[in-house]
Amino acid sequence: MTGQRRAVDRDRSPAADADPTPPPTAATAFLGGPDGNAAYADAIDRARDVLLESFATAEGPYAGTDHGALRERLADLEVVPDDGSSIEDALETVADDVLADSVRVHDPGCVAHLHCPPTVPALAAELLLSGTNQSMDSFDQAPAASVLEERVVDACCDLFDYPTGADGVFTGGGTESNFLGLLLARDWYCERRFDRDVQTEGLGPEAVSDLRLLCSDAAHFTAEQAAHHLGLGEDAVVSVPTDGDRRIDLEALDATLERLEADGRHPFAIVATAGTTDFGSIDPLAALADRAADRDLWLHVDAAYGGACAISDRLRPKLEGIDRADSIAVDFHKLFYQPISCGAFLLRDGDRYRHLERNAAYLNPERDDAAGVPNLVSKSTRTTRRFDALKPFVTFNALGRTGVADCVEYVCELADAVADEIRADPALELCCDPELSAVVFRYRPDDESGSGPDSSSTAAAVDRVNRAIRDELLADGEAILARTEVDGTAALKLTLLNPRTTLSDLRGVLEAVVDRGEALETDREVIDSA
């Protein structure tokens, strides 16, 4: 610019009269000026009061309202009114129509899913990360946040004993982390075996028809989903049977690998599970790492659930061999007690991120890479991304590693204790010894002789009564149990995550199950028609 141009008198420029005026809402509806900041403090205080009030007045884990009634009621809500009323009114509507019919994840009767009560420090962190709204896709949108995420990822790599050079990124959860692991596995394998750069050239015919990935029959459905999304198709997933402890059967795995190779297929990855969603079972990771090394396959460990064992000196040996995995998925929004969403993907050899490399002129030009500027967008399948790494950082600093480990250890002990209760109750059948904090069991109808369902009509009765127990407890808002199937027959599941839940709370849940089961049995019609 020349000095002359800088000297332009802006007050007299024609545009001065046409200065756009900020809308009146801007003053109080956005953080920044004193009015906006005061409005923020007021709104957050109100939201907090509404939340605590809803917790204080609620009873049990759920009000029990069914989806039809909720659709009907919420159909009356105006979503985009022309004129707003006030934050007060808006929050009151939320309190009445949403919070009142939300699941109370902190209630001891809420034991269905890997759906945790969040830690208080993490909730404080949520406030900071949403208030500052940093976006992790470029350094100039998240300077300290980018560097802190790098530090948190490094600490996670250390937790799993990964070597120097490991890398990773925060994700929206296990689904995304598993996808990322299998994406890199696929592209790494195609480069090595077929000399093909999938990022630019796409999949070759040999990949489309012959790539196979192996996992146990207890693996999470996201392995199949990823195969679909990766253009391999769900048929590319070869399911290997599990043993009595619901861990991948190694002999069956070896036989499957040999058969696939003899058929000219290309097994490229093994997905091991450290903490299956139903049973918490952990595949033999060291033995799987041996197989992967022998055959030059990628080992991805889905530790969405069981990864939390790494925090505890006592539980950590369960993950032996995980440090040899090529990649790991770990969820913080499950057994690490972080609010949704919060997960991480970890990569043993960070150089393999080259398969995802991407530079955009507007976001992360190559010259930034040369200067060492953090480039997290090239490690993720997302662009705009939340600063979720702040939540475990604040939680670990507030509670300490041992504080979190105590909670994880406690819920695993609780699972063993409740399994003992189930074993001791003739009306109940334990389906599998708990490995972590999930307990799968069934109500056993009276006319059963005690050895599990042995005829198809008995099995059908077991199905009906167990499904009805789960449905009724939810509809009455008494307890939220999960339903699943074990070897083709319906079962119930308790997933224990809440460190404030006691064995006595859980005895109450089991009693409710047995009471319902008995009532349903006397009312045969319900069972027969369900």
Ligand SMILES: *Cc1c(COP(=O)(O)O)cnc(C)c1O
């Ligand atoms: C929960 C879970 C997933 C899916 O993770 P999200 O965080 O729900 O995306 C994958 N694998 C296992 C073993 C899980 O428990």
